[in-house]
Amino acid sequence: MFPNSFEYMAPTTLAEAVELMQRHEYDAKVLSGGQSLLPMMKLRMAAPPILIDINSIDELRGWKEESGFLRIGALTRHSELENAVELRDRYPLLAETAVWIADPLVRNRGTIGGSLAHADPASDWGAAMLALHARVEGIGSGGERQIPMDDFFVDTFTTALEETEIATAVLVPKPAGRTAGRYLKIERKAGDFAIAGLAIHVVLASDGTVAEAGFGICACGPVPLRGKRAEEYLLGKKLTPETIDDVSRMVPEDADPEDDLRGSAAYKRDVLRVFAERGLSDIAKELQGEGVVG
């Protein structure tokens, strides 16, 4: 199979890419890892007349810690985050999530920026970045701006990025204490999209209470969703069997699943409840030692 004909451009600087995006507007589509866009083009679900391949733009690669956050370049491949040993302690949810994305071959090519900009309802990174309270950095004719995750996903396959904007990085806030993360996903077969997925991020204060809580849900609504009720409830509390039980019942309340070939809405809600219970119990053990404070 092959896509419709298109004009191919491969700028080597971000400035050049921004200029091309402004010149071609609606006709231009950014090509990053291409693991969703190219199949869609081959199936003729997408047929952009111009592809702007950003893979040669070195300034979009890699990550570094800046004041208050970890800046992950948009071109960072899933496999790089899966294997980033130096990020395991403070940003455990990154590797936890990356390993669940598709398969090793796709992870070698797909990028975090491309995945977020694609805005699939089942986006693993979408769930994780919501849980981490991250922001997406974009650049366009109006210069740079940061978009909080809560405003980023507008609808299925639609983000807050303007037609001429390019996602340049994801900004993950530095945790203010001991942190743990879990990504739980159920799929029909290895490497598939989620039937339901839940990303959990917890930071404990020195007194053992929850200082930061994040819950990101995917494949259970038109866009990845935040478990707001669970987050608000958990702040300032300790991770006890009782609070974990309460929270696990709140997570599905913020989901909006539909019956489809992957399962019924009721089933997906129940999966989320079980995931919240399992993930938080695991996190409690990791951060508090074997015995969960009762």
Added chain:
Amino acid sequence: MKIQLRINGRTKESDVEPRKLLAYYLREDLGLTGTHIGCDTTNCGACTVLLDGKAVKSCTVLAVQADGCDVMTVEGLEGEDGLHPLQTAFWEEHGLQCGYCTPGVLMSGYALLQSNPQPSEAEIRSGISGNVCRCTGYVNIVKAIRSASAKLAGAADDTPSESAKEVAASGKKSD
């Protein structure tokens, strides 16, 4: 568009249409038909090749994106002394039946052994999870990769100056 790339160690220059996928470029323009096209929708992994050392699905990379890159296909596994130990292991352990998925599985297995010369069974299974086999099943494929891993480690022991990784990279048969 003009592209120049290294394929199995040889430099190639071509003029390709931007919409041509790498898998089709390898098969149709270069005659390297060892790279198979299975699902053509990024699911099956039959088209797996190494792009700058990383295993990728060549049906989901444009040929123009490989400009300036190093590409290794299944044809690149065999060395002057014959089959690569990984290929021999697939033969010995019956790691294939119809053989359609085999070039892709070999490339995933090769990439895995490059980064992790002594993988556990779980690591092998995870390493080939992007490659679909519809007839043999995975038991003998996993056995074959384990056997190749042991052979390559043995070869490394015989030549202490080289790690198993380097032996694997040389593409030479170990015995």
